[in-house]
Amino acid sequence: MKVTFPHIGNTYIGVKAVFDALGVEVVVPPLCTSRTLELGTRYAPEMACLPLKVTLGNYIESIERGADTIAITGSCGPCRFGYYGVVQQEILNDLGYDAEILILDPPQDGDFKPLFSRLAKLGGPNVTAGKAIKAGYLGFKIIKEADELDRMILKVRPREIDKGQTDAIWGKYRADVIKAFGPYEILKVIRRAKDEVRAIKIDKTFQPLKIGLVGEIYTLIEPFVNLNVEQKLGNLGVEVNRSIDLSGWVIDNIFLGLLGLSSEKRIKKAAKPYLDLCVGGHGRECIGNTVLYSRKGYDGVIQLMPFGCMPEIVAETILPQVSKDENIPVMTLILDEMTGEAGYQTRLEAFVDLLKRKREKERAKKHYGLLLGH
């Protein structure tokens, strides 16, 4: 059995480590390229959301490299993600591939049996529960460190003195980490990159604009799909904060979620006046985080979503009101296979210009206000 899985942000680094540690043969899909997207859009339903198309492309590229089992997580609605596996399996069957998609659904009504039997199938006969827990812990640790590296980069990039240094380190790290074998080697690569980022000379007096990213999780954390939005904004001199990352999601939904201590409570509370229930995906978190960014003094918020994303459309229609009430500019960027990079860059630049003007105006007002005795 050769297992593969879809790309989403840093997942591949941690998941590869888990399978390596368990001795399960794993095919890491090649990093997403335009070929991945093209394969996906050719065979997926036209109106399906973008993640379905890109991940379908991942599967096909992995199958070409010998994978025969595809492991994905699932859900039971209301977001369409819960039905990805079924639709993608139909498409693969019709294309003549005999790979099987294993959907790891969260247990419903406390019935853990289907989940455990699928996990056992994935691990094979040699994997014990103890081994699996240890490997899972290492995988989680790796994703956590990889996310930390991402956050460091977001802070350093707008402040670096020699422009382009961060991008060079990031590019090299991405190439190295996919080649590393086993959790310890992977951790070494991540830590080396961290040290290199720490060594970059930064302008400590520079006060960058701050933009919060909210929206649908896949478009937020997969750089290929969001056309490297963090890199683009960082190089425009903006400090970016991403409201969701993978390790945060794991902590909230798996560890703290079970104990009822999830930090999502704060986000839910902030979203309450606008949307007081779950609409699937990260619709409610999108609203709540926008409110929180405004209160933390951010200059603006960008909502990212794939075209046709059902929960995010709910958020999109509510955001203009939030923007008005909280006095924070919000821009929605909808991503699909047609998104052109130049148009996207222009919109980002225009938004950043707008925020700069707003900040200058507000500062001037403050000064004049003092002068005139207001």
Add this chain to the structure above:
Amino acid sequence: MKIGIAKGLLYYIYYPLWRTFFEKLGCEIIVSDDTNKNILDRGIKDFADDACLPLKLFRGHILELASKSDVIFVPRLVSVAKHEYICPKFCGLPEMIKNSIAHLPPIIDETLNMHKNGSMEEMRGFFMSVGRHITNDKSAISEAYSEAVKAQRGYDALLRSGFLPIDLLGDRQDKAFREIKSARDYSQAIGIIGHPYVIYDNYLSMGLIDKVRQAGYGVITPENVADDVIDEEADKLPKHMFYTFGKNIYASAMHMIRSKSVKGVIYMSAFGCGVDAFITELVQRRGRRLDNIPIMILNIDEHTGQAGVDTRVEAFLDMIKWRDQHEGDVPAYR
């Protein structure tokens, strides 16, 4: 009190329930006009471009009602069956309406969520809280609810016996009762599937049902298929389909194809409908593996031209006729 009910979304499924309930409580019911270009245009203006067509249209109907009614009924229908949802947009419907329309009269936005166990107690609780917007008399609300459920059961029974919502709602009912005998006599039928708010809205569907009937075919829709048949077909999917209407559409299509009760299937889907994006795929792929009954997907949006749709429907029906005459129902190639 004048209660506004929009002629959109689940109006076609639950109107008898809602109407009876509010009428028994002594309310006057204002239903928005049949969909027209003006209503659709108003719904689209200043709203998210990528929202689905039925949602934009629903907003248009609410704008229509805003000046005419004291209160507007915009229920939050999260789930109407165990472990199923309708669609994420239904969960956030009242918020989407409130935050996109200024100067809206008060709305009744109580939540119906039967996701946990699908029990009718949830439904009763929902109506009890809806009723409290009108009166404090609990027994009156309870009585109105029982009457409403009765009316809805009668309506559902008529649907299962072969009538369609467009026959029963509005002023066509008498005509439909007179003609249903002949409608049953159609020797051939076409399956028309899709979300109820698309196929039964004469403006959106461009009179698809009437067109097919005029061509001499009976029409079968998901609302005509019995619940146990739906469940049986849906259970054949590898994973529980968690969209109620998606499940109905998929399962009824499979049933029509398997039982060969239709000559062809027309699936009318709305632009931007996330559920349709998946269900069209499943219906086409699994339906074609099952049998060679022709399936046509018609995707409509606010720009769709009537002539183009007419041409495609006519061509589809002609093709079915030719197939009968020249190929003995066996395609020449496989």
